[in-house]
Amino acid sequence: MPRFVKPILWVALTVNLWVLLIHLVVNRDAGGQSLFSPVAILTAALLVLAPALVFLPIGSFLRAPFYDIEAVLGWATLGFVVVFFRPDSPLSHEQFLALHLPLTVALASVTTLIAYAFIRRIRGTADRAGNVLQARRVGYLAALALVTLALLSALELLTPFNGTLVVAVAVLAESLAVANRRAPRRAV
Numbered sequence: 001m002p003r004f005v006k007p008i009l010w011v012a013l014t015v016n017l018w019v020l021l022i023h024l025v026v027n028r029d030a031g032g033q034s035l036f037s038p039v040a041i042l043t044a045a046l047l048v049l050a051p052a053l054v055f056l057p058i059g060s061f062l063r064a065p066f067y068d069i070e071a072v073l074g075w076a077t078l079g080f081v082v083v084f085f086r087p088d089s090p091l092s093h094e095q096f097l098a099l100h101l102p103l104t105v106a107l108a109s110v111t112t113l114i115a116y117a118f119i120r121r122i123r124g125t126a127d128r129a130g131n132v133l134q135a136r137r138v139g140y141l142a143a144l145a146l147v148t149l150a151l152l153s154a155l156e157l158l159t160p161f162n163g164t165l166v167v168a169v170a171v172l173a174e175s176l177a178v179a180n181r182r183a184p185r186r187a188v
Contacts, residue, residue, distance in 0.1 A: 010053070013053065014050070014054060017046055017049060017050045017053060018050050021043065021047065021050050021079075024039055024042060024043045025043065025083055030042075030043035030083060031043075031083040035084065040084070043083060044080065044084075047075075047076045047080055048072065048076045051071065051072045051075035051076055052068075055067070055068045055072050055075070055109065056068050058113065059071070062116065062132055063132070064132040064136065067109070067112070067132075070105060070108075070109065071105075071106075071109035073105070074102055074105030074106040074108070075102075075106045075109065077102035077105070077106075078103055078105075078106045081098055081099055081102055085098065085099070087099070100147055100151070104140075104144060105143075107142075107143035107146055108140045108142075108143035109139070110139075111139040111140075111142040111146070112135050112136050112138070112140070113135075113139070114139070115136075115138035115139045115142065116131060116139075119131045119134055119135050119138070134178075137174065138174060141173055141174055142170065144170065145166050145167060145169075145170040148166050149163055149166055152166070
């Protein structure tokens with residue numbers, strides 16, 4: 001089999017699984033059925049398998065410890081919460097955490113990739129492990145900032161000052177982490 005056929009088949013399978021998942025959620029109303037119905041069980045399995053087909057090759061490429069598992073579980077949990085979760089109005093503390101924690105992890109998996117691309121472009125490929133660690137840190141800070149901004153907006157508390165303050169805190173946290181890493185250690 002030629003080398004280019006395997007990635008094409010992988011992409012085709014991934015796209016078909018995502019299309020099937022969207023079909024089950026939108027057209028078959030998988031979230032409105034019993035959790036033990038065949039449609040809900042297939043949807044739950046696809047909520048794990050579809051992100052796995054996306055993030056396993058990425059994790060293999062990055063060689064980042066637990067990135068693929070973290071991303072798959074984050075997206076699967078977020079999907080499960082969005083599809084099968086029937087929240088109260090207003091959200092209880094438990095429901096709030098059940099939504100925002102997987103949202104943060106799922107966003108961090110994407111923002112880590114974006115940060116890795118920028119860091120690799122700026123620093124080059126000399127220190128791949130350092131690039132991945134810094135990208136993870138930046139990715140989580142960006143995800144926390146985005147979720148905080150979305151939360152403030154949902155609560156109608158987002159102002160230009162609050163938004164700037166959230167971004168400034170994230171930038172300051174990254175600056176302190178970089179400065180602490182580069183500071184020479186003194187023997188005590």
